[in-house]
Amino acid sequence: MSVDRSLSPLFSPASLAHVGASERGTYPAEIFQNLLEWKGRLYPVHPSRSEIFSVPAYPSVSALPEVPELALVTVARQRVIPVVEECIACGVKAVVIISAGFAEADDYGRSLQRRLKELSSRIRIIGPNCAGLADVKNSFFMTRLFAKPRRGGVSFVSSSGALMMALFGSFAGRGIGLRYLASLGNQVDVCMEEVMDYYLDDPETTVLTAFIEGVGSGDSFVRLLQKAGRKRIPLVAVKSGRSELGSRIAATHTASLASSGRVFEAVFRQYGAILVDSPAQMLDVALLADTIGPPAGGRIGVISQSGGAASLTADLFSRYDCFSLPPIPESLELRLRRIEGIPDYARLLNPLDARGDAMRGEKIASLITAMGEGGSWDLLMLLFAKNPNREVEVQTVRGILAVRKQMKLPIVVVWIGEGDGGPDASQAFSMLKDSGIPLFHDPQPAVTALAALLRWSQMHKDRENCA
Amino acid sequence: MSVDRSLSPLFSPASLAHVGASERGTYPAEIFQNLLEWKGRLYPVHPSRSEIFSVPAYPSVSALPEVPELALVTVARQRVIPVVEECIACGVKAVVIISAGFAEADDYGRSLQRRLKELSSRIRIIGPNCAGLADVKNSFFMTRLFAKPRRGGVSFVSSSGALMMALFGSFAGRGIGLRYLASLGNQVDVCMEEVMDYYLDDPETTVLTAFIEGVGSGDSFVRLLQKAGRKRIPLVAVKSGRSELGSRIAATHTASLASSGRVFEAVFRQYGAILVDSPAQMLDVALLADTIGPPAGGRIGVISQSGGAASLTADLFSRYDCFSLPPIPESLELRLRRIEGIPDYARLLNPLDARGDAMRGEKIASLITAMGEGGSWDLLMLLFAKNPNREVEVQTVRGILAVRKQMKLPIVVVWIGEGDGGPDASQAFSMLKDSGIPLFHDPQPAVTALAALLRWSQMHKDRENCA
Known part of the structure; x- marks a missing residue:
């Protein structure tokens, strides 16, 4: 069975099941409430409750009145695999797994992640161990929302969920308008380059920003930088794990293999992407790129x-x-x-x-x-x-x-x-x-x-x- | 006749005449109102009014009930010389001249400044073309006050009056406690090194910060850096006019001869003072020096x-x-x-x-x-x-x-x-x-x-x- 590999169901689903929606718990409750602003069809899935925040709830994905395009998963890690298997069985196209405790954790988590990896040939997966994503234009906030974002042309992808959520406040405070945001967690399937590529194909994205711990492959990353250059879309990125210690920390964080700092610097230079040292510097460049665009000259x-x-x-x-x-x-x-x-x-x-x-x-x-x-x-x-x-x-x-x-x-x-x-x-x-x-x-x-x-x-x- | 060269009458006067105090006009009225908070003896001098903001006014410095230690001058430039001469005749020890239009301006201004220079052998002068000074501990705000300052151990001296006033807000916003501030304008008499030296002798100053366009002499500046080192007081400075263009701008601004950037950098390095690139970087270092002090080590x-x-x-x-x-x-x-x-x-x-x-x-x-x-x-x-x-x-x-x-x-x-x-x-x-x-x-x-x-x-x- 082949699977539609497009990321559209992740960023622009017509319908969404939130498996693990609840009126309590930080992620389950806050994210569900943020989703109430969205115009799509939203289905909370809960084992026993008949409604969540006044929205009718269902006991399982298979019990929903339609097959949702996307499922959001915020259940405990040991319940994640059965949920994803059920989604595949129903024909759900993609899942976003916020639950943590996978390869970044212990042996049990690594075995769970291996199973997720196998399942990802039959369904697109963002995560696990991520903080969700957002389509700001359509008020689709499938994440915790730390500040009200402005709409605009800056898209952001982050290896770190906490940073993505924290930067909502910084983007807003600097007056930067946002298009898409995504945090990728352990990248068991959908990786940094793929999301960047999706952003580059979006006609409303004018600036690409990223917090990168590691990338899937050097080749695909170089192709991505070339595409950004052809499209005249500035890529402004913070790359962590450039030092030996930083890369060890990154490995425990999202279990990603952080590429060598010097290689990254050389690649960025060669393909004219903008590598900065910190989130604040990324915002400085993104602000200029978003508002005035690249200057015509230096006078x-x-x-x-x-x-x-x-x-x-x-x-x-x-x-x-x-x-x-x-x-x-x-x-x-x-x-x-x-x-x-x-x-x-x-x-x-x-x-x-x-x-x-x-x-x-x-x-x-x-x-x-x-x-x-x-x-x-x-x-x-x-x-x-x-x-x-x-x-x-x-x-x-x-x-x-x-x-x-x-x-x-x-x-x-x-x-x-x-x-x-x-x-x-x-x-x-x-x-x-x-x-x-x-x-x-x-x-x-x-x-x-x-x-x-x-x-x-x-x-x-x-x-x-x-x- | 010899004159007491101490800067104490400038920063800690027992009595002050404000020549040019008014209920209108930005500098004359705002500064006078700020001075009302101060506990010293304050005398507005005005040619015709009997009181300024309910404080009894006098027609001239010589008509005051006592000889004030300090005079603040905010009159038009053509009236400044007679006021200073009157102050000298009365025995006033020092004047702060906020009035502008001297050597930074035109030929007439340069001739006025030459006359001030002559007079400075008989009275201490800060300015002209400055924005005043402050002793934060004693609520002596002889300047416009752009934000309420916190009390603390950071003293600041600035070639630029506008920057000093603007940074009130930045110091306060960063939580930095201030001791003294001064802006020096054209430095016809009291110069950067002298004020820094005064700050270094103050037992409550723990950090010295400065915005420097130029200094009086290389020798005295080096002696000052040595003294700061001996006293273990970090000096954190922004130096403008390090480039050729920047130094031309500085010359029109406060008529100071900006020393070469490279010489400054070498001197700072040699004597262990901290040269930074911008006001924000100065505040970053001052904040750390003020709150936690120099770290004992790098672990x-x-x-x-x-x-x-x-x-x-x-x-x-x-x-x-x-x-x-x-x-x-x-x-x-x-x-x-x-x-x-x-x-x-x-x-x-x-x-x-x-x-x-x-x-x-x-x-x-x-x-x-x-x-x-x-x-x-x-x-x-x-x-x-x-x-x-x-x-x-x-x-x-x-x-x-x-x-x-x-x-x-x-x-x-x-x-x-x-x-x-x-x-x-x-x-x-x-x-x-x-x-x-x-x-x-x-x-x-x-x-x-x-x-x-x-x-x-x-x-x-x-x-x-x-x-």
Whole structure:
């Protein structure tokens, strides 16, 4: 009997059985409740209850009124194999197994996982020992949900379930819009490359992000990197287990064989994928790729409210050959001098030290328009220092938003001096995030992430020109 | 006539005249209002008003009922010289000049600054073109206040006024306690090294932080670094103007001659001061230095809620020769296995992948105590992934706080998955910050800052041994 190997039933099922759904227990109850938001046909399977959170429940998969496309399994490990066998017998196309205690655990778990491996020729399996997945666009949250995600074009696949769930909050906090998320656990069947490949085929995925402990095979991973390059979709990944100790930890974690760090680094470099050192760095690059996309070039125009931030940021850009900060043309200087708030005596360089007065409301709108139209930049960076007056910050953001629509240039905002995160503190920041303007709170990660994305862009542009 | 060159009248005056105090205008009004919290004798000087914010005002410095120790000047630049001359005539010991438009501006400004320079032989001057200063312990906020600061041992001096003010929010947000802050503007008299020297003589300053555009003289700066080393006070600095463009920007900003980046880097290395690339990195190191102090050694014990975070963090530590992650001793393994929530089958390595259940409330207290007592570590790092249940996070922090008092080991917390910063999201984080436990949201900056501080510690320990 052949089996449909497509991952569609996993990410976009029409119907779902949740075997192990319950009104108690962290995973069983929380995930089931999250699934209530989804528009598909949802069937809780429970040995004795007639309903779970008011949804009619059934004693087994075979007792359901239809064959579900997908089954989610959150039962104890010793009950997993019979459930999967029943799913196969009924014609269920795929299962996601959240239950843990398999090859990452002990001899009994390894024997269970060997049996799952055999069964995977007849059904697609994500897991075991994973934290589920999500199709954010369709509110299909088959996982615990640590923060409300935004919809967007960034897809994420993770070897680590805890990290995937934790990063819901980070993605949301950075204003990054998500398309798909998946955690793969022990990868008894569906592996990292296959999910990435599925994401690459999704027309709405614009950025691919990953936390990788190990991959199935070097060949398939290289083919995947090539495909991402052809599709001009940046792949931004954290790879753990690059050190000897890290790889031993990874082995106990998801029982994956972590490939050597140096090999990974070489492969990423060769195929123009972006390897970063930590989740925060991954988010930095993903944020830029999601909001402004890969920059067309490295000519940066900088407008700064603080001379100190301006000189520091010039230093940071100067470390990269790919960037240049061209001088302000004379015609632009004349135009800038007519803007109220620019001190008469200020020397107009790039970075433009515009002082505080010219950086809010209508004035910053004029400033951005003048800079945008009057110079040859590929990108404008705006540097602010936090103001104690929240209303001034909101006026500043309104000024930015008023002109950015007619601007062709991408804008990156660095706002130094993040406060204590109280609700009123973040209104200006929320406005930026909601408008798809990338926001950083320190120039160093902004410049570093821009450099990574620009190198990606240049590498794939060169390839295009050669083709 | 000789003049008392001490900086005490600047940072700890008994009495202060604010020349230019007003109920309107950003600097004049905001700073005056901030000064109302201070316990010293405060005299607004205003040409016509009889009171400012209900405080009796005087038409001139000479009309005051006493000679103030310090004068704060926020009048227009053309009125600054007469005010300073009057202060000298009255016997005022020092002035802080916030007014701008001097050497950073035009020919007229340069001539004004030359005159100030002459006057500085008869009175101490901070500025012009600065943003003031603060003695946090005594609520002496002679600056705009962008966020309520915590009291503590970190002193900060900045070439940039905007950065100093913006960083109030960052220091507070990171839970860093402050002692003194000062912004120096054009440094016509009091320079960077002199303020740093004043901080080093302050018994309550434990960490010295600085944003440096340029210094007065190489010799005095080297003497300062030597003194910081002798006093075992870490100096953590951002130096702007390290690149050619950055130094041109710095020149227009505070008219300071930015020294060459490479010279600075060499001097910092030689004298064991910590040079970082951005304000955020400065805060990372200052946070560790302020809370746990320089680590005694590089043997790190890691407890992680996420296997993925554990292997990634092992990678990050492995990049530095100064760190080691010693294995869990057998006796400790036996003890750990008795803790509820540690899965029977988990292999106990360091980093210890403790999974979620053993990482909250009383269980994490047992775990930390066992790890702390059972191994030879210099520091414990706790890695968490954000939980959707705020109450669970609070229980976790309560568990940490319950045992850390009897613990000799310093603890560093990395909590991945910062949310949107809503008020309920941050209760657990606030508890950590209020208890002086350093908190990071990504392992990379935590490991990088620890490495910088450990190298500092080892360098100065070696010196001690040789002495």
